[in-house]
Amino acid sequence: MDVQGEIKTTKGDMVHALTKGAIASIPVLGNYLSEAFDLLVTQPAEKRKENIILMMDERLHRLENTSIDLNSLAENELFLSSVLQATQIAMRTHQNDKLIALINSITNVATDISLNDSKVQMFLSFIDGFNEWHLRLLLFFDDPKGSLESKGLSSDFYMGGASSALYSYYPELKSEEEFTRQVINDLHHRGLLNSDAGVLNTMMTGSGIVASRTTRAGKEFLHFISEPDLIK
Structure with missing residues (x-):
């Protein structure tokens, strides 16, 4: 199927058309602003929409080689709701970590029938409200020792705060203390x-510095946004 040729007009497109029409009705500057709206909003938005649809299509093709019945997904209300919610979130971000998290979350909804409806919606709303550093720091604090060693960094500390390990792994955060504290909070x-x-x-x-700090919910969320073993 040619996915690019199947992209349809949505309610969002209707809102866009109304907005553009309202701009065009402004005396004198209307036409100029309307053209600027097309250039600055319409084209990038369409590109983002096509990008997320193509990413989802690629992931669904990978699921074809598994035991998942793709036809059944068309009748899976949780999957359909999650796809719509994830698509809307994807339209509002350019951060690749968030896009990958969204694609992985949709894949997990498609492959894990045990997922709780309300928890899925809550986790998707978390992705929406987070930036890429929320995802990175949560993953780091799930296993500081493993994260450090994966980069060839020492995980052997004598005493100190958790910042010793964090700033060793992400030295760029040393100068962003207030931002880092806000993300952790x-x-x-x-x-x-x-x-x-x-x-x-x-x-x-030292052992406390590299101890895992994710809660049970934190580990569930990380599992939700990680690529499922089924397609690795």
């Missing part, structure tokens, strides 16, 4: 980390 507030930003400077042993 966001994750803690969502119940995904068991510590708030105070853990960065709390004195602890």
Whole structure:
């Protein structure tokens, strides 16, 4: 199937048309603003929509080689709702980490019938509200020791705060302390980390510095946004 040729007009397109029409009706500047709207909003938005649809199509093709019955997905209300929600989120971001998380989440909804409807919607809303650093820090704090060693960095600390490990792995965050603390507090507030930003400077042993800090919900969320083993 030619997916690019099958992209249809949506309610979002209707809103766009009404917005463009309203701009065009403005005296004197209307035509200029309408053209600018096309250039700055319409074309990039269409490109984003096509991109996420093509990414989903590629993932569905990979599922064809598994035991998943793709025809049944057309009658799976949770899957359809999740696709619509994920597509809307994808239209509002350019961050690749978030796009990958969305594609993986849709794949997991398609392949895991045990997923809870309400939890799926909640996790998708988390992705929407997070930026790429929320996802990166949550993954790091799930296994600081493994993350460091995967980069060939030492995971052997004597004493210090969790910042010792974090800044070793992400040195670019050293100059962004307030931002980093806010991201960690966001994750803690969502119940995904068991510590708030105070853990960065709390004195602890070396084993404490590299201990996992994700909650059960945090691990479930990471599983939800990770590529399922079925298609690896």
